[in-house]
Structure formats: C-alpha cells, structure tokens
Amino acid sequence: MIEIRMHGRGGxxxxxxxxxxxxxxxxxxxxxxxxxxxxxERRGAPVLAFTRIDDKPVRLRTAIYEPDHIIVLDATxxxxxxxxxxxxxxxxxxxxxxxxxxxxxxxxxYHAAAVDASGIAVKHNLGTKSIPIVNxxxxxAFAKFTGVVGIDAVVEAxxxxxxxxxxxxxxxxxEAYESVETQVVQKVSANS
Numbered sequence: 001m002i003e004i005r006m007h008g009r010g011g012x013x014x015x016x017x018x019x020x021x022x023x024x025x026x027x028x029x030x031x032x033x034x035x036x037x038x039x040x041e042r043r044g045a046p047v048l049a050f051t052r053i054d055d056k057p058v059r060l061r062t063a064i065y066e067p068d069h070i071i072v073l074d075a076t077x078x079x080x081x082x083x084x085x086x087x088x089x090x091x092x093x094x095x096x097x098x099x100x101x102x103x104x105x106x107x108x109x110y111h112a113a114a115v116d117a118s119g120i121a122v123k124h125n126l127g128t129k130s131i132p133i134v135n136x137x138x139x140x141a142f143a144k145f146t147g148v149v150g151i152d153a154v155v156e157a158x159x160x161x162x163x164x165x166x167x168x169x170x171x172x173x174x175e176a177y178e179s180v181e182t183q184v185v186q187k188v189s190a191n192s
Contacts, residue, residue, distance in 0.1 A: 002053040002148060003064045007083045008073030010045045011127075013135025016162065017071075018049035021139060023157035024149045025053050033058040046081060053148065069146055072096060073117070073134055078104065092146055094180075096134050101181055114181045115141035124172040126165065136162065140173030141180045151177050 004021070008014035018034035025032035030053055037048040050064045066086040075097040077083055084093070084106065093110050095101070096117040106112060117137035127133035136158050143151045154173055159166045 003067045004051040004069045004071065005064045005067040006049040006071040006073060007077050007081065008047050010047050011131055012073045013133045014047050014049040014073050017135035017139055018051045020157045020161045021051045021149065023161050024153035027153040027156055028150060030055055031057050037063055046077060067091065071138055071142060073138060094142055094145055096138055113141065113145040115176050115179055117141065117176055120172050120175050124168040126168060126172055136169040137172045137176040140176035144177045144180050
C-alpha cells in the first residue's frame with residue numbers, strides 16, 4: 001500500500017487534490033481512498049489530506065502516520081508543524097516553493113522536490129496572487145516526481161473533478177509536471 005499525506009492551508013485545495021489523486025488512481029485500474037482532517041474550517045488554517053493507493057480495495061480508515069510521500073502545499077508549514085513526522089526512510093517530499101530545494105533542512109535521507117505551484121497557479125488564474133489555489137499544480141509535479149500516477153490520468157481526473165476552469169487547471173498540472181526540481185537529500189552525520 002502507498003500512503004500519501006498532504007499538508008496545506010484551508011483554501012489551497014488540498015482536500016480536492018486528494019480526491020483528484022484518488023480519481024486518477026482509479027482511472028489507472030487501482031484502488032484508492034482519500035479523506036481530509038482539519039479542525040476549525042477557515043481559510044488559512046492548517047489542513048491535512050490523505051490518500052491511500054493499493055492493488056486491492058483499501059479498507060483502513062485511519063489517519064496516515066507513516067507516509068511514503070509527503071506533499072507540502074505551503075512551505076511556511078515546515079516551520080510551524082512537523083510535516084516530516086513519520087515519513088518512511090527513503091520517502092519523498094514535494095514542496096510548493098519558489099526557493100531552491102537545497103535550502104531546506106531535511107531530517108534524514110529523502111528524495112525531495114520543489115515546484116513553484118503558487119507561481120504556476122497565478123499564471124493560470126487559479127485563485128489570486130495572494131491566495132493561489134495550488135492543488136492541480138502540485139498534482140502534476142507529484143506525478144512527475146514520484147511516478148506513482150501518470151500525468152494523463154491526473155489531467156483526466158482534473159477535467160472531471162474540478163468544478164470550474166478545468167482547462168486552466170489541466171494546463172497548470174502539465175506545466176508543473178515539466179517544472180519539478182528534484183534532489184536526493186542526505187544528512188551527513190557529525191562522524192562522517
């Protein structure tokens with residue numbers, strides 16, 4: 001089973017991203033489950049969204065504590081929340097940021113990637129400049145970075161699953177797919 005945890009803020013589209021990802025997985029003939037976790041529903045509040053993927057029906061209905069992949073929709077959450085909590089060794093971290101991925105301090109050895117999902121969303125008029133809706137951009141980057149799901153299935157799920165601006169959202173996903181900056185991050189111990 002593949003487990004993905006998304007960290008975002010209310011209004012960024014994290015819950016919809018988890019649903020679209022699950023839909024894309026179904027389109028490829030696998031099983032998926034997605035669900036959110038959040039406290040007070042308000043724009044800007046931290047939100048978690050989860051997606052599980054398997055070749056057989058997914059019956060487990062708990063939060064994901066040891067994900068294989070982490071998606072961070074808002075890089076400021078890294079300073080206020082332990083977004084890396086429980087990430088399996090060798091797991092992946094995808095961060096929405098315009099900063100270089102090497103500027104982040106990761107706890108162990110992980111594969112990390114950055115994409116300016118906010119900039120891409122603004123370019124495609126998804127949300128506003130101050131509050132971009134980054135969900136479809138980040139999914140395009142996730143498809144390229146991890147290979148967990150194909151970009152064609154993601155784009156098809158976006159066209160069927162987003163309520164407005166389907167073509168703009170699909171174009172944002174495709175642009176992010178081509179724009180991912182990746183790096184293997186290894187923390188060097190003091191004894192090395």
